[in-house]
């Protein structure tokens with residue numbers, strides 16, 4: 173039995189001697205704050221750390237309200253509910269993304285509508301969104317309708333991918349014109365700036381994630397930020413089991429047990445104190461890779477928009493099979509053999525089974541990027557020696 177358990181390592185788990193892709197770094201006040209929870213007994217979903225964590229996150233995104241959730245996916249689910257996105261409506265989002273935002277859209281019975289990304293910065297392309305609206309949609313009784321599916325398009329869910337912001341200004345213009353609710357998925361991009369404005373401060377609602385692989389973590393956690401008081405109140409109500417009378421247990425709506433615990437918030441708060449330091453380190457790692465890898469024939473590094481200040485969460489390159497001589501998956505396997513973890517990006521969402529009923533508008537770059545992309549080790553505690561090793565191994569591979 174023991175041996176059986178041993179063999180059953182989680183797929184993708186990193187063995188001890190590997191250079192990991194992106195792991196949490198815990199070196200601040202985490203122990204101190206969590207100990208305080210344990211010592212005082214405030215371990216569950218009420219306590220000063222949850223409140224403080226909410227306040228800090230709201231402030232970080234220049235918003236009035238923060239609502240802590242058990243994870244980013246739950247935060248997206250609640251955001252869609254409070255925004256009133258209904259069954260059989262559609263929400264525009266990029267096909268290149270982690271699946272969580274598209275899942276959340278399905279949780280409320282709505283459908284993601286997939287649009288392509290920009291080939292340079294890999295983010296949802298506002299020009300393509302406009303094209304989709306002009307070509308495929310029609311406005312009827314003040315509502316935007318997808319003519320192909322006959323469904324009402326009621327929201328846009330830009331996902332700030334890999335730490336880089338989406339070009340929000342044209343999307344916000346579109347959203348005003350067609351009355352679409354904008355929910356920013358800023359799960360990967362906390363602390364990034366768009367035209368000097370904070371990611372998370374641009375849409376009607378925004379969501380952060382504190383999953384273990386993000387730039388800062390609380391084990392698992394999420395946050396909704398908004399300026400809309402009504403929605404904030406509703407979000408708090410829904411995430412705490414929709415109690416209308418907490419003595420008599422009267423519920424007038426379907427509630428969710430989605431509130432973050434004080435222990436996790438304590439963890440998150442300590443991590444938040446490190447965010448700007450971590451972003452600086454991430455940027456340094458990213459710059460070093462850029463300088464070393466950009467010169468290699470067949471590798472192209474992630475470009476950054478003039479108006480963007482990314483948090484450089486996950487360093488990713490494109491591998492051109494013809495020029496480099498190997499494809500991204502071959503590079504991945506080779507790196508693994510030499511003790512270096514790496515990983516392709518997410519399978520394009522429009523091709524996945526749970527989204528079979530979704531409409532996808534002319535997607536090509538997302539497919540191309542996913543085919544060639546490979547993320548490289550970039551944890552905050554990646555040593556200079558480790559990074560040199562990654563670079564050397566890739567260089568060696570390129571000259572083989």
Ligand SMILES: *Cc1c(COP(=O)(O)O)cnc(C)c1O
Nearest residue numbers: 243244245270272359381382383
């Ligand atoms: C991680 C992530 C999420 C989900 O966050 P969890 O906290 O893991 O539920 C949502 N969207 C994107 C883009 C993510 O990367």
